[in-house]
Amino acid sequence: MINGPTEALPGNRTSGKKAVLSTIRNSAPVARIDIANATGLSPATVTSITADLILRGLLEEIPPEPAFSPANANTKRGRPRVNLQLRGAAHLVAGIKFSGKTTTLVIVNFVGTRVAEYSVPTPFDVQTAQQTCDFICTTLWQGLDKNGYSISDLSGVGIGLPGIVDALEGIIRWSPTLSERDVPLRDMLQSTLGINVFVENDANLVTLAEQQFGLGKTARNFIVITIEQGVGMGIVIDGKLIRGTNGSGAELGHTKVQLDGALCRCGQRGCLEAYVGDYALLREANSIMTNPKSEQFHHPTSTEIRMQKLVAEARDGNLIALSIFRRAGRMFALGLANVINIFAPELIILSGDRMQYDFLYDADVIEDMRNSIVQFGGPPPDVRVHKWSDHMWAMGAAAYAIEGVINTELQGVKKNVV
Amino acid sequence: MINGPTEALPGNRTSGKKAVLSTIRNSAPVARIDIANATGLSPATVTSITADLILRGLLEEIPPEPAFSPANANTKRGRPRVNLQLRGAAHLVAGIKFSGKTTTLVIVNFVGTRVAEYSVPTPFDVQTAQQTCDFICTTLWQGLDKNGYSISDLSGVGIGLPGIVDALEGIIRWSPTLSERDVPLRDMLQSTLGINVFVENDANLVTLAEQQFGLGKTARNFIVITIEQGVGMGIVIDGKLIRGTNGSGAELGHTKVQLDGALCRCGQRGCLEAYVGDYALLREANSIMTNPKSEQFHHPTSTEIRMQKLVAEARDGNLIALSIFRRAGRMFALGLANVINIFAPELIILSGDRMQYDFLYDADVIEDMRNSIVQFGGPPPDVRVHKWSDHMWAMGAAAYAIEGVINTELQGVKKNVV
DNA sequence: CTATTTAATTTGATTACCAAATTAAAATAC
DNA sequence: GTATTTTAATTTGGTAATCAAATTAAATAG
Structure with missing residues (x-):
């Protein structure tokens, strides 16, 4: 049994196969000639590598479309390219x-x-x-x-x-x-x-998942922000997932957005999470909202239900609730901008499924973020919101x-x- | 004429030579057997690669020390290893x-x-x-x-x-x-x-330079902070220098440490530079210090001279000057902690030559930083100060x-x- | 002096890869 | 309908990188 994905040592002579498989995984279906261009390998080598992978059952050819089908309507002359893909049953x-x-x-x-x-x-x-x-x-x-x-x-x-x-x-x-x-x-x-x-x-x-199946398929430098209990982040540079020294790092939720700021669950002050986490929002709501309804933000109601109520308040135009969300959004924009200033990714994917975090994905927040990043180095990163579930x-x-x-x-x- | 350092495509069959040279550059003098271990190549391959590089004048063997010299005092039995190094005259x-x-x-x-x-x-x-x-x-x-x-x-x-x-x-x-x-x-x-x-x-x-000649020789994940006019940063992950999408990125000086904070030269607010740059310190000094000496912080005296005077004030115990430096230090610690929380490097190198920035390299500042980073992921990064000149x-x-x-x-x- | 130990090299393959030539399969020209 | 052109893929023949195993080199230990 061999341990996990590892680095390619110069010694192991599988770099060609790896490159071919990686290309196919990124952009299947794809023809051999395109694989050659993408990897820098010669067509001859691609033929021989793919032949081997097909023999071993990892790849398969996609049977050519019948003539006049929409797929090859804009056909060119010359031998038609044969697309390859991974063999699902492998x-x-x-x-x-x-x-x-x-x-x-x-x-x-x-x-x-x-x-x-x-x-x-x-x-x-x-x-x-x-x-x-x-x-x-x-x-x-x-x-x-x-x-x-x-x-x-x-x-x-x-x-x-x-x-x-x-x-x-x-x-x-x-x-x-x-x-x-x-x-x-x-x-x-x-x-x-x-x-x-x-x-x-x-x-x-x-x-x-974003890199393989989602919005990150085409990008080489991007970051993914996840909001669940805490704020998480994944960083891809040059197509590779970045890990810190101990596999740790990317603790966006505990980057500081305020000197001596709000108290965080981690015991420190001013963490981003202490401004955008649901407990942080409810804490503010509890401490300030003095109308009769305020009790509903207290225990023992579950966090989720209380959050939903706070969101409803804001939607109904409660100025205090709106202010709470607005500040959280501004802090989020600031934390995000910091990451962008450090990495200059081409794409930011905001990923999450819980509707109560919609306020963080608001156009205002994105605008705030754009106004906080360094301007000289080319176009600002594309920001995409991708909602999905635990699956x-x-x-x-x-x-x-x-x-x-x-x-x-x-x-x-x-x-x-x- | 070939353009700049480029990526290794799987197609170019020089990965072995590159790996060997890189190992030698990192840890010369080094024997063939150690190169083999470090690169994963077989001893046979290392022999043949190094023979070629020696023939081409890029490498040279280090003549063995005479017996009983300190260098091989703790010698073992077996054929002695022959160290290799780059040939300076190449x-x-x-x-x-x-x-x-x-x-x-x-x-x-x-x-x-x-x-x-x-x-x-x-x-x-x-x-x-x-x-x-x-x-x-x-x-x-x-x-x-x-x-x-x-x-x-x-x-x-x-x-x-x-x-x-x-x-x-x-x-x-x-x-x-x-x-x-x-x-x-x-x-x-x-x-x-x-x-x-x-x-x-x-x-x-x-x-x-730190990676090749300095404190970064032994580290695979480290960041270098430079303070000159602005605050700069370089990031090395897994031995490779990280560049953003357009070669930009690593703009630590313009990460935000305060929402709606101090005005920066870049036009935005709350940038780290707007708290630690010399113009920022002098700006504070001008606006607040009302004693007769204050005029000396105004134009047209050069920035450098005015900074030296401000530093002298602080050294003499002027509480306002001390407060100015202290806040700058705390903000610097915050910006630094954010980078560490994102990358989890094993080493931070604070690099610079201007003495007026000593206050940023103070033990208090390092302590502040340590108290702002996430604790779970292993030991905190080593922080080293490396002062050097333009050379x-x-x-x-x-x-x-x-x-x-x-x-x-x-x-x-x-x-x-x- | 002999055995042991470690480093380095040699030998004899094997593999990955490429350039160039060739074949394959289509559209187009006549 | 046949020849031509075009592009994709393959085959051929060979080179360079690499390795495993055997061998040689140079030291120490007994």
Whole structure:
């Protein structure tokens, strides 16, 4: 069993295959000649590499369209190009999004088409490593069973969870859902499940999902902002996901937007999260709104319900509620602008599914952000909002698993024993 | 003439040589066996690659120490390793730091040893592209002449200047010293000088200098902060210098540390530079210090002299001056913490030579920074202060030129014409 | 002096890759 | 309808990069 996606050493002579597969993954369906142009390989080499990959069942040709079909209406003369794509049936992988609230599972084929999904509430907010491992395994087995699959059908499992994850080592350094630190979750799961496991930070997986399936398909430099409980971020530079020294980093939620500012859950002051997180908004609402309705923002009503009420207040024109959201939006714009000033990405993807965060994706906020970035270096980044559900986080985990399976597959090309 | 350092395409079969040279550059002197371990290449391959590079004059073996010398006192049994290093005499390159105030030139050999230097005041703050080109060429010719060299001795010139530089295309998108935009400075210089030219943003070159010659030699993830007129930054992730979409980015000086904060030269509000730049400090001093001495902070005294006086006031215990510096320090710590929260580098290098910025490198400031970064992800980054002069910026430019010359050299291995 | 240990090299493949020539499959010209 | 042109893909023949295994080199330990 080979460990996770790794770097390409100059020694391993698979860079050509990797480049070809990567091109096909990014822009399938694609013809050999385009692969040659995109990778810089010669057509001859592309022919030989693709022939090998087809033989091994990873790729397939797309049968040519019948004449006069819309697809080749604007046809040119010359031998028609034959498009290639990944062979969906080549591998089946699972992607799991684990959080303290819900655990979501998807099963996808090799091209990333979802063939099954399954979702269960997570029993506890915080668990031990062993409990977490057991729960993930049980969920996977149940999900497979309900959809008529078994673990032996899978070539890999990708798992995303919040916190600081050392993806290369497969160790969860810290997670809000774990009562322990430095948990070797990958190896624990791998030995229980008996197949390849890949773990990553959940925000990084959303980023991977955007890169593989979403708005990031065409961009080489982009960042993804996720808003759930906290504010997460994933960074892609030159087509590669950036990780900090310990797999940590990208803690946008705890960048400071105000000196000696609002108190954050992390104990520090002025964190972005302390201005845009729902607890921060409710805190403000509690402390200031003095009309009879204010009690509804207090415990023990659930955070979600109270947030919905606050949003409703703002929609009804309550000036205080509006002011609360407005400040949060301005702070968000400031935090975002800082990232842009540091990276100059071509694209920002604001990703999330909870409607109560719409105020952060408001045109005013985007405008604020645009007015806070350095102007000289070319056009400002494109800002796109992409709303989606937990399933897409799990899809990112699946994409990560596919990447891992491909690497395993390519590294597995050992020459025959003499 | 081949254009600047470029990416390694999978197609060009020089990755092994590049890896070997890179290892030697990072950790010379180094034995073949260590190169093999570091690169993942087999010892056989390292032997053959190094033999070729030695033949071509790029490398040389270090003659073994005589017995009982301190160097091999703790010797082990077995065949002794033979250390390798770059051959200094292989190439001579120039590095130039150009700014609106001073232009500094160094000439270094292939291992980065400085063999000559030359420095002249830049005649105008802002110039046209042609004037800039002419001035740089003249400076280079003069500098070479004074030290007994001629342009034909050089294999390349690296040039660093402030602003937004598209290093790949060799175009200065914008610079405070240029009256025009999108200046193709590399090609202009190249056709005038007749040798390979490489241009880059000056902060990126300091970063390169740290990586090649300085504190960054051992780190794979680090950032370099430079304080001159503005606040600059260079980012190295996984051993590679990060550039934004247009070669821009890393504008730490214009990240926002305060919503609707102090007015910055760039026209926006709350930029870090508007709190730590000398004009910002003097502005505060002017507006608030009402004692008779205050006039000395006004024009037309030069910025530098006025800054020195303000620093002296603080040293004498003037509470207002102290307060001005203290706030600047806190803001600096905040901006720095934000970068760390996003990148999680293992090392921060604070680089600069002007003593009046000592207050930013104060222990209090570092402490503030440490208290503003996310705690879970492992140890906080090491913070090192590295003071040096303009020469070292120029050394960075030279290091960049060496890199470019190496790439040219390796790409130039064309097979014989049939 | 012999055995051991480590570094480096040599030998003999194998593989990845490319340039150039060739074949394939279409549209267009006549 | 046949020849020509055009573009894609493949085949051919060869080169350069790389490796595994065996060998040689140069030291120390006993």
